[in-house]
Structure formats: structure tokens, C-alpha cells
């Protein structure tokens with residue numbers, strides 16, 4: 001990746017300082033090892049709407065939205081006020097606040113399959129919890145998931161071969177390829193009476209690959225097999241939730257899970273996750289002891305209520321969809337003008353762009369670096385996110401920047417073989 005030491009000199013200084021006191025300096029999905037050394041800033045200074053500024057004063061239109069949580073715009077005044085008002089009254093205490101009930105009532109009404117709700121902080125709190133509930137509910141051990149899907153960093157979700165994961169952690173995990181409902185049925189029959197749950201994202205959004213929508217009939221077949229075999233169907237809607245449909249992404253795809261997990265867009269950046277479930281599972285959900293030091297904080301719950309109400313009031317999902325469509329068609333047009341073949345996959349609200357003719361992502365990386373230089377943050381390997389704060393003028397500016405970035409890609413890698 002391009003070395004841009006001048007543009008990111010404060011970021012680099014801070015990163016060097018960080019490596020002395022923090023393993024890897026920045027770890028997890030924000031590590032520069034993934035985003036690319038010196039390809040993008042490392043540290044943020046301030047945020048506003050659909051933009052942020054790094055510690056060197058560079059401004060970016062943001063198509064990552066904090067990897068999902070920012071859905072209405074950074075520092076949204078109404079959400080922040082709701083959170084501030086609640087925090088000033090009470091947030092972390094020996095007891096939850098009334099707002100916890102209000103938010104659970106709101107979610108149970110909003111999401112048709114939801115008869116109960118519990119809260120946590122991170123998406124993985126809920127995906128981990130959902131497996132325990134499914135296992136307790138069925139008195140079975142095995143879980144089916146899709147290869148290459150991300151459900152958090154717990155050992156079962158990371159999978160064999162990852163540092164710190166031992167064989168026992170994954171001995172009860174079974175895998176299908178995304179979209180293979182026939183393979184799912186075969187696994188369920190092969191392990192008849194052993195499978196507690198199946199956990200899937202509503203559509204496939206892997207890193208370093210195109211996104212894939214569910215094949216025709218996929219969810220109907222999965223639901224049918226789960227019903228026939230007594231398997232708890234868990235939807236991991238952590239990433240897509242409240243961006244495709246306010247009622248949950250299963251409504252968008254027309255099926256009903258038994259449990260659904262949310263995080264990301266639920267509270268516009270305030271730390272909160274939630275799990276909703278059907279009445280039949282409520283006793284099992286009550287039996288599994290699961291909690292955390294901050295899980296009852298009232299402030300993020302007030303932020304969440306405000307976020308969900310504003311998303312509905314302002315028709316936020318439709319706005320994201322429209323802006324995403326505009327971005328997609330603009331990128332396609334500019335790529336074509338530069339004789340480059342691209343694919344924009346996934347729903348418009350959560351798009352991802354790849355170049356068709358290369359498998360190594362070097363052109364995607366160059367495209368991202370050149371876009372960042374010009375003030376637009378597109379990720380080269382991970383799906384993007386739109387927010388309700390992205391306006392037409394932001395999209396138009398981003399498309400113009402993309403045009404310039406495509407020209408640089410064309411210069412280095414040549415035209416596509418169209």
C-alpha cells in the first residue's frame with residue numbers, strides 16, 4: 001500500500017506511542033495490519049454527520065460509519081440529548097431504569113416475531129448468548145453456521161486455526177457453504193437429534209469477497225428444516241439490522257427466526273446490543289445466566305429509543321437505500337468511463353465494491369488510498385455502510401473522487417479486459 005507518511009504524521013506518531021503500551025498498537029478489525037499500513041489514518045479527532053476528521057486534520061466522507069453503528073449521523077443532536085438527559089438522571093446503578101422496559105416494549109412491538117428482549121453491549125454478547133439459549137432449550141450440543149460468516153471473536157465463531165482456539169471449542173460446530181439449504185438439510189439428517197441451533201446472517205457479507213444475497217427459497221428451506229428437526233433458528237442481524245428493514249432483516253427476506261441478535265445501528269453509536277426471541281424460548285432464555293458490568297446502563301437505551309424513533313420518523317432506511325443506489329450507479333458509470341469493470345454487491349444501504357478482474361485486491365487498495373487522499377473513506381476489503389446523514393451532495397462529491405481514484409487504478413493496473 002502507498003506510504004503517506006506526511007499526510008498521516010500525527011497518526012503515525014500516536015501509533016508508535018501506542019505500540020509500547022497496547023498489544024499491536026491497535027488490535028482487532030481496526031488494526032492497520034488489516035486496513036493496510038499507512039494507507040489510512042489511525043486515529044480520529046472529531047466526527048459530525050457523515051464526516052470525520054483525523055488527528056492530522058484530514059476530512060473524510062465516511063462510508064464505514066464506524067463499521068455500522070453510525071446510522072443517523074455522528075453527534076446526532078436528538079439522540080445525544082436523549083442520552084444526556086438519561087445520563088444526568090441515572091445510567092449505571094444497582095438497578096436498571098424504566099427505559100429498559102420501554103425499549104424492550106418498543107422492540108417487541110416493532111419486530112413482529114419478538115415476544116421478549118434482552119440487552120448487552122456488543123454484538124458478540126448476543127450471538128454467544130443465543131447459542132447457550134439454543135443449547136439449553138434443546139438439550140443438544142451442535143450448532144450449524146455458514147463458512148466464512150462473522151459472528152464475533154469468541155472461539156466457536158473464530159473457528160479452528162485461529163490463535164487461542166482449541167479443538168474442544170469447535171468440536172460441536174458444523175458448517176455449510178453460504179446459501180446451501182440442501183447441505184443444511186443433509187447435515188441436520190446426519191446429526192439427527194444433535195443439533196441445537198443454526199446461526200446465520202440474513203445475507204452473506206464476508207470480508208475480502210463479494211456480498212451474496214440469499215438464493216431463491218433459501219430461508220424458506222432453512223426454516224422448514226429447523227421446524228422438522230427441532231433446531232432453534234438464530235438470525236445474526238448484528239450488521240444488517242435496522243438498515244434493511246426497521247422490523248428486522250428477516251422481514252426484508254420474508255421469514256421468521258426464533259431468535260434475532262442486533263447491535264451496530266441500534267443506538268447510533270451508543271454501546272448497546274439486543275436479542276429478541278419467540279415466546280416458546282422465553283423460559284430457556286430466563287434460565288441461562290448471562291450478564292455484564294454495563295449491560296443495564298440506561299444511557300445507551302435512551303439513545304436507542306431515540307435512534308429507532310428517528311429512523312422511522314425520517315424514513316431513514318429509504319433515504320439510505322436511495323443514497324446507496326445513487327452511489328452504486330455513480331461508481332458503475334465512472335468505472336465504465338475509465339474502462340474498468342467493477343461489481344457493487346449487497347443491498348444499497350450496505351454496499352461493497354470490488355474490481356472484477358483481479359483476485360488480490362491490490363486495485364481495491366489503491367482505489368481506497370486514492371479516495372482517502374481526496375477525502376472519501378471507502379474500505380478495500382470490508383463492506384461499506386450508508387447512513388441517513390449522507391446527502392446527495394456527499395454522494396456526488398464521492399463519485400467525483402471515485403472517478404479520480406479510478407484513473408489512478410487504470411494508470412497502474414491498466415483497463416479491464418471488457
Ligand SMILES: Cc1ncc(COP(=O)(O)O)c(C=O)c1O
Pocket residue numbers: 121122123124125127150151152153201236237238239263264
Ligand atoms: C454479523 C456480525 N455478527 C457479530 C458481530 C460481532 O459484534 P461485536 O463486534 O459488536 O461484538 C459483528 C461485528 O461486526 C457482525 O458483523
